[in-house]
Amino acid sequence: MKHLPIYNKEYRDLLLDFKLYLERTGYNKGSREALPSCLREFFYRMEGLGIHGLDGIMPGHILEHWEYLRTRPSQRGGSLGESQINHHLYALKTFMNFREAVGDLESNPFGALAFPKPEHPPRKVLSTEEIKALYGACETLRDHAMLSLFYGCG
Numbered sequence: 001m002k003h004l005p006i007y008n009k010e011y012r013d014l015l016l017d018f019k020l021y022l023e024r025t026g027y028n029k030g031s032r033e034a035l036p037s038c039l040r041e042f043f044y045r046m047e048g049l050g051i052h053g054l055d056g057i058m059p060g061h062i063l064e065h066w067e068y069l070r071t072r073p074s075q076r077g078g079s080l081g082e083s084q085i086n087h088h089l090y091a092l093k094t095f096m097n098f099r100e101a102v103g104d105l106e107s108n109p110f111g112a113l114a115f116p117k118p119e120h121p122p123r124k125v126l127s128t129e130e131i132k133a134l135y136g137a138c139e140t141l142r143d144h145a146m147l148s149l150f151y152g153c154g
Contacts, residue, residue, distance in 0.1 A: 004040055004041060004044040005044070006040060006043050006044060006047065007047060008043070008047055008052045008053075010052065010053055010054075011043040011046070011047065011052075014039075014043075014054070014095075014099075015036055015039060015040060015043070018035070018036055018039060018095050018098065019032065019036050021098050022035060022036070034087065034091070035090070035091040035094060035095075036091075038087060038088040038090075038091035038092070039091050039092065039095050041088070042065055042088075042091075042092055045065060045068065046061065049061070054099060054104055054105060057109050058109055059109045059110070059112055059113050061109070062092060062109055062110060062113060063113065065088075065092075066085070066089065066115060069084075069085045069088055070085060081118075082118035082119065083118050085118070086115075086117070086118045089115055092110060093110045096108045096109060096110040096111075097110070131151070134147060134151075135147060
């Protein structure tokens with residue numbers, strides 16, 4: 001969604017400021033690319049609703065965007081996963097906190113909202129027999145050493 005057109009100059013300027021903020025505060029390259037892309041999609045939807053500035057964004061708009069993300073198809077097929085949705089929310093929260101810190105927002109529309117954390121399936125723990133079978137399948141000392149390292153690291 002990084003290629004969605006943003007026509008509103010204020011939103012384009014805010015996207016640039018956000019990218020600079022992420023760079024200055026030491027976010028890694030992946031986050032510096034992904035977070036503005038998530039914000040771009042939010043701004044694109046706000047333009048579609050006729051909201052052309054930060055002062056028009058209310059908590060209800062963020063909730064509507066969350067509902068949209070839960071039903072939006074993924075670019076690779078299927079729907080967005082919980083962690084992807086959470087990433088979009090993280091981008092919005094980071095952006096709103098940044099704008100509040102620089103004084104652009106009287107009240108942060110994200111501040112009063114709470115969203116469920118993504119659920120991760122429980123980890124499968126190998127039984128003693130399964131571990132012995134793994135070590136038994138090692139053909140060389142090198143294989144045994146690599147397995148020991150990987151298993152030791154979790």
